[in-house]
Amino acid sequence: MEFLIGFFSSLFVNCLLISGEGINGYKPLAEKKGMAKYVAFIYYFIAAVILGFVSYGLSLVKDNAFLTDFTLFIIVVLAIVLAVAFYFITKYCFKGFFDELKDSIFDIIINTASISVALSVVTLVLKDGTLPTVLGNIFGLPIGFLVAVLVFAPIQERISHSNAPKYFKGIPLALLSLACLALATYGLSF
Amino acid sequence: MKNTKKSFGQSFLTGLFFKNPAFSLYLGLAVAVLGTTMLENAFVIGILVLVNLVICNVLVSLLRKNLSKAEALVLTAILSAGLVTFEMILLKAFFPAIADSEALYKNTLVITFIPFLATSSLVLAKSEQALSNDPLTSLADSLGSGIGYLLALLLIALFREVLATGEISFTTGENVQLVIHLFDIKMSAFGKAFGGFFFLGIFAGLHNLILTKVEVCKTKALSKKEA
Numbered sequence: 001m002e003f004l005i006g007f008f009s010s011l012f013v014n015c016l017l018i019s020g021e022g023i024n025g026y027k028p029l030a031e032k033k034g035m036a037k038y039v040a041f042i043y044y045f046i047a048a049v050i051l052g053f054v055s056y057g058l059s060l061v062k063d064n065a066f067l068t069d070f071t072l073f074i075i076v077v078l079a080i081v082l083a084v085a086f087y088f089i090t091k092y093c094f095k096g097f098f099d100e101l102k103d104s105i106f107d108i109i110i111n112t113a114s115i116s117v118a119l120s121v122v123t124l125v126l127k128d129g130t131l132p133t134v135l136g137n138i139f140g141l142p143i144g145f146l147v148a149v150l151v152f153a154p155i156q157e158r159i160s161h162s163n164a165p166k167y168f169k170g171i172p173l174a175l176l177s178l179a180c181l182a183l184a185t186y187g188l189s190f
Numbered sequence: 191m192k193n194t195k196k197s198f199g200q201s202f203l204t205g206l207f208f209k210n211p212a213f214s215l216y217l218g219l220a221v222a223v224l225g226t227t228m229l230e231n232a233f234v235i236g237i238l239v240l241v242n243l244v245i246c247n248v249l250v251s252l253l254r255k256n257l258s259k260a261e262a263l264v265l266t267a268i269l270s271a272g273l274v275t276f277e278m279i280l281l282k283a284f285f286p287a288i289a290d291s292e293a294l295y296k297n298t299l300v301i302t303f304i305p306f307l308a309t310s311s312l313v314l315a316k317s318e319q320a321l322s323n324d325p326l327t328s329l330a331d332s333l334g335s336g337i338g339y340l341l342a343l344l345l346i347a348l349f350r351e352v353l354a355t356g357e358i359s360f361t362t363g364e365n366v367q368l369v370i371h372l373f374d375i376k377m378s379a380f381g382k383a384f385g386g387f388f389f390l391g392i393f394a395g396l397h398n399l400i401l402t403k404v405e406v407c408k409t410k411a412l413s414k415k416e417a
Contacts (some may be wrong), residue, residue, distance in 0.1 A: 172398065
């Protein structure tokens with residue numbers, strides 16, 4: 001039950017895109033076309049889950065000052081290692097997607113959206129969150145983010161053709177739409 | 191020499207206003223949404239971004255002949271994570287009032303948001319740009335961008351804090367806060383992600399408007415000169 005509560009609250013209410021943490025991970029994922037988009041989604045999801053589990057392991061060791069201070073550094077270095085691994089996996093195993101993904105693999109893995117999954121796990125452990133809640137967050141946050149990317153990309157496409165003031169067309173209007181979505185989820189959090 | 195100085199100033203001004211990272215290039219938006227709940231947080235985060243940006247850009251620019259795009263990104267990410275870790279240790283040691291990890295519960299403290307600087311798109315994207323610039327231009331660009339980003343954060347944070355809490359507060363010592371009370375109305379939604387997205391969108395639109403007006407004025411002045 002705790003897993004489900006953690007999963008659904010992170011899926012809908014604490015969604016990374018709508019809470020602002022994953023906004024710089026949005027672009028490299030949303031811009032991909034066809035199957036490459038879903039391969040990018042899978043890479044992001046695997047990386048986020050691995051980072052979540054590693055940060056959970058690191059945050060359990062509370063009496064080691066070095067690990068406490070360097071958790072973030074270890075997470076970022078691990079994200080880089082994962083990005084390099086995915087680069088070579090794509091190059092040798094998924095050659096068809098390599099041309100489309102080679103320039104953006106690093107942007108997909110090393111961004112605030114994946115790091116914030118790990119950081120929210122650390123925060124949750126500090127707040128004495130139980131294992132099922134942590135697991136719910138590890139799986140719920142990246143899935144919620146990917147769902148939000150899938151939902152928001154067509155909205156952004158549609159509002160780009162709207163009759164808005166020309167100075168607000170593009171990203172400013174997308175940010176204002178995200179503000180509305182964030183306000184809606186803020187209402188759900190009560 | 192004169193020519194170099196001019197390009198330094200131009201690069202600085204471009205980063206500061208014409209290509210402001212938050213309002214024009216839309217970089218570092220995650221930090222801009224998360225870190226602008228309070229004016230004090232925005233100031234600390236802006237300063238840390240400025241320091242990270244200058245160090246990473248100048249270093250990448252110095253090593254540009256030996257680095258590819260991916261290598262520059264990896265170097266910047268590792269360097270940025272190291273710098274952020276070092277800054278967190280320094281903050282905990284010298285400014286415990288704003289970096290008390292037990293106060294994570296409040297979610298308003300600057301230490302909660304600092305880790306996000308490690309993978310800020312601003313630092314990562316600017317490192318790519320630094321690959322094609324000499325160190326002096328990189329220094330000017332990163333100083334301009336960093337200060338422009340700091341000013342953008344302060345502007346957003348001012349509106350968010352005032353509207354969300356009706357006051358502006360500064361930490362002056364351990365458990366001591368200076369509070370400037372402005373009015374009694376509190377719209378707490380502005381303290382959440384909604385406020386960050388809303389003011390980023392509004393100010394980005396207004397920045398576009400100002401840039402267009404500046405362009406129109408420039409074109410008019412040029413055509414007058416030619417006439």
